[in-house]
Amino acid sequence: xxxxxxxxxxxxxxxxxxxxxxxxxxxxxxxxxxxxxxxxxxxxxxxxxxxxxxxxxxxxxxxxxxxxxxxxxxxxxxxxxxxxxxxxxxxxxxxxxxxxxxxxxxxxxxxxxxxxxxxxxxxxxxxxxxxxxxxxxxxxxxxxxxxxxxxxxxxxxxxxxxxxxxxxxxxxxxxxxxxxxxxxxxxxxxxxxxxxxxxxxxxxxxxxxxxxxxxxxxxxxxxxxxxxxxxxxxxxxxxxxxxxxxxxxxxx
Amino acid sequence: xxxxxxxxxxxxxxxxxxxxxxxxxxxxxxxxxxxxxxxxxxxxxxxxxxxxxxxxxxxxxxxxxxxxxxxxxxxxxxxxxxxxxxxxxxxxxxxxxxxxxxxxxxxxxxxxxxxxxxxxxxxxxxxxxxxxxxxxxxxxxxxxxxxxxxxxxxxxxxxxxxxxxxxxxxxxxxxxxxxxxxxxxxxxxxxxxxxxxxxxxxxxxxxxxxxxxxxxxxxxxxxxxxxxxxxxxxxxxxxxxxxxxxxxxxxx
DNA sequence: GTGTTTATCGTCAGGCAGACGACTATGATC
DNA sequence: GATCATAGTCGTCTGCCTGACGATAAACAC
Numbered sequence: 001x002x003x004x005x006x007x008x009x010x011x012x013x014x015x016x017x018x019x020x021x022x023x024x025x026x027x028x029x030x031x032x033x034x035x036x037x038x039x040x041x042x043x044x045x046x047x048x049x050x051x052x053x054x055x056x057x058x059x060x061x062x063x064x065x066x067x068x069x070x071x072x073x074x075x076x077x078x079x080x081x082x083x084x085x086x087x088x089x090x091x092x093x094x095x096x097x098x099x100x101x102x103x104x105x106x107x108x109x110x111x112x113x114x115x116x117x118x119x120x121x122x123x124x125x126x127x128x129x130x131x132x133x134x135x136x137x138x139x140x141x142x143x144x145x146x147x148x149x150x151x152x153x154x155x156x157x158x159x160x161x162x163x164x165x166x167x168x169x170x171x172x173x174x175x176x177x178x179x180x181x182x183x184x185x186x187x188x189x190x191x192x193x194x195x196x197x198x199x200x201x202x203x204x205x206x207x208x209x210x211x212x213x214x215x216x217x218x219x220x221x222x223x224x225x226x227x228x229x230x231x232x233x234x235x236x237x238x239x240x241x242x243x244x245x246x247x248x249x250x251x252x
Numbered sequence: 253x254x255x256x257x258x259x260x261x262x263x264x265x266x267x268x269x270x271x272x273x274x275x276x277x278x279x280x281x282x283x284x285x286x287x288x289x290x291x292x293x294x295x296x297x298x299x300x301x302x303x304x305x306x307x308x309x310x311x312x313x314x315x316x317x318x319x320x321x322x323x324x325x326x327x328x329x330x331x332x333x334x335x336x337x338x339x340x341x342x343x344x345x346x347x348x349x350x351x352x353x354x355x356x357x358x359x360x361x362x363x364x365x366x367x368x369x370x371x372x373x374x375x376x377x378x379x380x381x382x383x384x385x386x387x388x389x390x391x392x393x394x395x396x397x398x399x400x401x402x403x404x405x406x407x408x409x410x411x412x413x414x415x416x417x418x419x420x421x422x423x424x425x426x427x428x429x430x431x432x433x434x435x436x437x438x439x440x441x442x443x444x445x446x447x448x449x450x451x452x453x454x455x456x457x458x459x460x461x462x463x464x465x466x467x468x469x470x471x472x473x474x475x476x477x478x479x480x481x482x483x484x485x486x487x488x489x490x491x492x493x494x495x496x497x498x499x500x501x502x503x504x
Numbered sequence: 505g506t507g508t509t510t511a512t513c514g515t516c517a518g519g520c521a522g523a524c525g526a527c528t529a530t531g532a533t534c
Numbered sequence: 535g536a537t538c539a540t541a542g543t544c545g546t547c548t549g550c551c552t553g554a555c556g557a558t559a560a561a562c563a564c
Contacts, residue, residue, distance in 0.1 A: 009304035010262035013345070013356050052261035052354065056345040091343040091358045093265070093308040102304065104265050104356065106343045187510070205553065207512065212551095229510025230560040245551070439541065457522065459543065464520095481541025482529040500521070505564100512559075519552085526545080533538075 011093075012103045015060045016047035016155065018089060018162030019068060019110040021129065022179045022195045027166075028129040029159055030067060031148060035126070038099050039152030043135070045159065046127070047105065060086055060108035067127065070112055073178075085111040085178035089162050097154050109162045111178040132163055167196055172246035174216055177237035183220055185232035186210055199250050209247060215240030263345075264355045267312045268299035268407065270341060270414030271320060271362040273381065274431045274447045279418075280381040281411055282319060283400060287378065290351050291404030295382070297411065299357065312338055312360035319379065322364055325430075337363040337430035341414050349406050361414045363430040384415055419448055424498035426468055429489035435472055437484035438462055451502050461499060467492030 019030035031043040046067040050059040061072045070084040086108055093104040130148045136156055137149050150156055170176040170193060177184070179192045190206045210216055217235040225231045271282035283295040298319045302311040313324045322336040338360055345356040382400045388408055389401050402408055422428040422445060429436070431444045442458045462468055469487040477483045 008264045008301040011265045011302075011356075012260045013263045013265070049260040050263075050345065050356075053347055055347065056343060056356070088342055090340055091308060093302065093358065095305055095307065104263075104302075104308070104358070106345065106356070185511085202553070202555085203511075204513080204555080209552085211512095225510090225561060227510065228562070229508085230512080232511055248552075250553095437542085454522070454524085455542075456524080456544080460545095461521085463543095477530060477541090479541065480531065481539085482543080484542055497520075502522095508561105508563080510559100510561085512557100514557080515555090517552105517554090519550100521548100521550085523548090524546090526543100528543075529541090531538100531540085534536085 009102065012098075012101055013050045014047050014103055014105045015050055015056060015063055016045045016092075016105045016107045016158055017060060017063055017067070017110055018045060018107060018159055019064065019084075019112060020132075020162065020166055020179075020196075021112045021114055022192050023114050023129055025191060025195050027132045027163070027195050027198075029132050029135055029163075031128055031130050031135060031151070032067070033126045034152055042150075042152040043130070043148045044152040045107075045155045050106070056088065056106050057086070057108075060088075060106075060110075064108075064110050068112065068115065070110070070115070072110075083112075083178075085175060089158070089165060092154055092158060094154065105158075107158045107162065109165055111166060111175060113179055113181050132159070135159060136163075167249070170196060170247070171249055172243050174237060174241055174243060180237075183222065183224075183234045183236060185224060185227065185234060186217070187227055187232055189217075189235075193247070197249055201250070213240070213243055214238075216243065261354065264353055265302045266299050266355055266357045267302060267308060267315055268297045268344075268357045268359045268410055269312060269315055269319070269362055270297060270359060270411055271316065271336075271364060272384075272414065272418055272431075272448075273364045273366055274444050275366050275381055277443060277447050279384045279415070279447050279450075281384050281387055281415075283380055283382045283387060283403070284319070285378045286404055294402075294404040295387070295400045296404040297359075297407045298379070302358075308340065308358050309338070309360075312340075312358075312362075316360075316362050320364065320367060322362070322367075324362075335364075335430075337427060341410070341417060344406055344410060346406065357410075359410045359414065361417055363418060363427060365431055365433050384411070387411055388415075419501070422448060422499070423501055424495050426489060426493055426495060432489075435474065435476075435486045435488060437476060437479065437486060438469070439479055439484055441469075441487075445499070449501055453502070465492070465495055466490075468495065 021028050030046055032046045034040055034042050034044050046063060048063050050056060064070055064084060064086060072086045073083045089107040089109040091104060091106045095102060097103065135149050135151060136159060176189060176192045180188060186207050189210060190201055190203060194201055215238040218238045220234045220236055222234040223231040224234055273280050282298055284298045286292055286294055286296050298315060300315050302308060316322055316336060316338060324338045325335045341359040341361040343356060343358045347354060387401050387403060388411060428441060428444045432440060438459050441462060442453055442455060446453055467490040470490045472486045472488055474486040475483040476486055
């Protein structure tokens with residue numbers, strides 16, 4: 001072949017993060033405002049260059065900690081609640097995706113519980129949680145405040161891919177518990193599913209499903225009334241990572 | 253942050269291919285023999301550098317065509333039989349994965365029908381189909397011929413990830429038809445599932461499932477006896493890409 | 505106490521999968 | 535040509551799971 005491998009073109013490699021959480025019954029993603037061109041002033045996904053001695057997962061975990069202060073869970077127990085779940089999402093390498101140079105971005109997906117301090121460790125005015133629906137809205141002519149969309153670069157595409165991954169993955173895994181605090185009720189877990197899928201679920205059938213799946217939930221013995229109404233049992237995430245049979249996402 | 257982005261470290265970016273097919277009732281992957289160090293003489297996955305003006309998917313499709321002569325299907329109809337399905341798998345960027353330099357490899361997964369010429373376009377002695385079980389065998393002390401394992405670099409890990417992706421994806425998609433010729437019988441499709449999953453399936457229940465799923469299979473009107481026994485109806489892959497409800501992989 | 509909210513248990517019908525019997529249509533063998 | 539082996543196709547039955555939904559329980563607000 002006439003192509004000379006020793007003259008391989010140099011690339012910059014970055015990690016970009018789709019950090020999802022559920023806030024006030026809505027699926028939200030972390031967005032940061034760009035301080036420099038290109039796309040100066042526009043919102044984007046957090047991310048940064050991979051360092052010379054870093055693995056890709058390490059780089060993603062470092063960026064996540066810098067932006068949110070979150071630690072990443074042991075990958076062997078990804079469903080454990082109370083910390084963040086982090087996994088590789090996909091890699092984006094269109095030659096035109098960054099006008100400055102050839103950048104290949106390895107996107108990662110992080111799922112986090114609702115954080116007390118939305119932007120710990122960063123400048124609050126330059127990082128915020130925004131509803132996924134807003135971030136992906138094509139245009140916002142009648143917006144009241146400053147529009148957060150469209151995102152810079154190809155980040156709308158990356159975010160959409162991350163959201164779709166999260167939506168499908170909570171079907172057949174216990175990953176939804178990554179959106180919950182260490183102890184949570186069945187109702188709180190149901191509201192996570194409802195927010196991520198954007199549908200209403202039957203509380204009785206949901207309760208039967210999650211409590212009937214062995215290893216999904218472990219009762220802690222405590223109860224809480226923080227959601228109002230009758231006291232609800234508290235649970236921790238069990239060891240099971242795969243849901244079999246899966247939780248079915250309602251049609252339409 | 254003390255890290256200077258303008259001094260980002262340069263990376264080489266490659267695509268590696270997990271090309272799977274079903275040959276003689278066994279799941280096989282394409283392996284090539286390395287002609288240069290490191291790992292000279294060892295078997296590896298096909299792959300190569302991404303060129304300066306190429307998208308990642310383009311680079312993967314080019315490498316696939318160079319190694320197998322296969323064209324890639326329209327991504328909008330990935331299940332159409334008779335050509336190859338190609339999708340991004342994952343990206344591997346451990347700093348130590350290539351001793352020469354920092355290489356990030358964007359692995360892709362290709363599914364192909366059984367090819368008449370296993371290594372069209374390449375040197376036959378340096379490219380072959382090998383059973384996945386052999387390629388992933390930890391060691392082969394009593395091997396009769398030249399051992400094909402272990403693979404060079406981290407390619408065993410990449411191959412294992414690709415195989416797992418294929419195994420899970422045929423559960424809920426019509427991707428298994430990508431292993432089949434343009435026209436195929438229900439029995440041939442069942443043997444694909446059996447080879448990929450390594451299990452035996454009940455022919456009657458399988459037949460009921462695949463013919464009862466709308467849009468999965470379209471009868472062509474013809475029949476064949478190439479498998480012996482009673483003539484079987486021939487089908488093409490239908491437009492449906494997602495199987496709902498999914499094909500269940502037997503436990504154990 | 506009454507109403508509201510949320511949690512939890514139960515019932516019932518329909519759909520689907522696993523197990524498996526029965527029949528059909530070919531080629532191979534005697 | 536009869537018999538056998540092979541593979542394909544159609545049915546039946548049972549058990550499990552889900553969706554729809556009624557009913558009860560236990561807290562808080564007034």
